Amino acid sequence: MNNIKLTITFTEIFIILLNLEAFSQSKREESFEFEKRIAPSMITLGIDNTVSKNNIHNRLFPDHNGVVEYVINPSFSGYYGFRINLLENNTYTIEVKWVDDWEIVQKRMVTEFPVKESNYRVLQTKSKQEQEEILRYNREQYSKRFQKAVSEYTIKTMDIPISKSLADQFLETYVSLIEKHINKGVPKISRDGYTAIFRCVVEDEVWNFSIKNPLGIFKELTNICDKIVKDVQKEKRLNDSQYVEQLEELVKDKE
Known part of the structure; x- marks a missing residue:
């Protein structure tokens, strides 16, 4: 009998926790940038x-x-x-x-404004200054891509x-x-x-x-x-x- 009661108690607690999580999820789903x-x-x-x-x-x-x-x-x-x-x-x-013509323009921008390889493996072989220079260069290239693409889209x-x-x-x-x-x-x-x-x-x-x-x-x-x-x-x-x-x-x- 005690085992049955204990099982019921744990089941009830589990259901309560699931409901709380579902409520928490619904709250999070209402929040966006x-x-x-x-x-x-x-x-x-x-x-x-x-x-x-x-x-x-x-x-x-x-x-x-x-x-x-x-x-x-x-x-x-x-x-x-x-x-x-x-x-x-x-x-x-x-x-x-x-x-x-989004895809056509994007391909042209990639060619016109190339970026340097910046994955973790590559950056690990560079000095801190070199890492910063690569990342800064890439940010500038991405910005140029965006600005020019906006003006060139059909x-x-x-x-x-x-x-x-x-x-x-x-x-x-x-x-x-x-x-x-x-x-x-x-x-x-x-x-x-x-x-x-x-x-x-x-x-x-x-x-x-x-x-x-x-x-x-x-x-x-x-x-x-x-x-x-x-x-x-x-x-x-x-x-x-x-x-x-x-x-x-x-x-x-x-x-």
């Missing part, structure tokens, strides 16, 4: 503030701020995204853009009309999710993966929310935005009502 920036939407009257757009974002969507903007920068493929624009006749379009564009209801729901969803996001725990730092940028104009402000490897509800938003990009590329149209419903559900889930 992000940067939230809010600035005036205009520099001067009639000139949009695009200062917070990085090189990649600015290459895709320069000149002005859309109602909302979405940009994805993967580590090992071409970047892409969309911008929703309000036209002078009070109609909306979604402007989808993507890099069409950008493809596709622009289609969308409904006011979809444009409005996108703005509402962006505002709700960005405004209510609170960091939980310590984020896992990752060098690879992808960065997602969600940008929107809120009255006289422009909100820029940049995330490294989104999780939770922002991962769901990323999936919706990615599907929109693919739909525009392949079908050249959107099922607006379908996406309005999906975005509405995200806002409800956050409440």
Whole structure:
């Protein structure tokens, strides 16, 4: 009987520990690297503030701020995204853009800006000064690759009309999710993966929310935005009502 009781006790403790670990995992999954920036939407009257757009974002969507903007920068493929624009006749379009020749440009950059071998075995044979020089040289070469590649990519564009209801729901969803996001725990730092940028104009402000490897509800938003990009590329149209419903559900889930 005592053995049975002891077995039950250990089983109960094991289940409790599993539940605690699962809870801990769920807490960690809500934490990711992000940067939230809010600035005036205009520099001067009639000139949009695009200062917070990085090189990649600015290459895709320069000149002005859309109602909302979405940009994805993967580590090992071409970047892409969309911008929703309000036209002078009070109609909306979604402007989808993507890099069409990422691999070709990357191969050219590797040839044009070579780096020195810097694995552990090689560095161990070098003096500390030589190690630092190799690493510094490689950092400079990688930076040159990135800067030149951004300017040389071929950008493809596709622009289609969308409904006011979809444009409005996108703005509402962006505002709700960005405004209510609170960091939980310590984020896992990752060098690879992808960065997602969600940008929107809120009255006289422009909100820029940049995330490294989104999780939770922002991962769901990323999936919706990615599907929109693919739909525009392949079908050249959107099922607006379908996406309005999906975005509405995200806002409800956050409440």
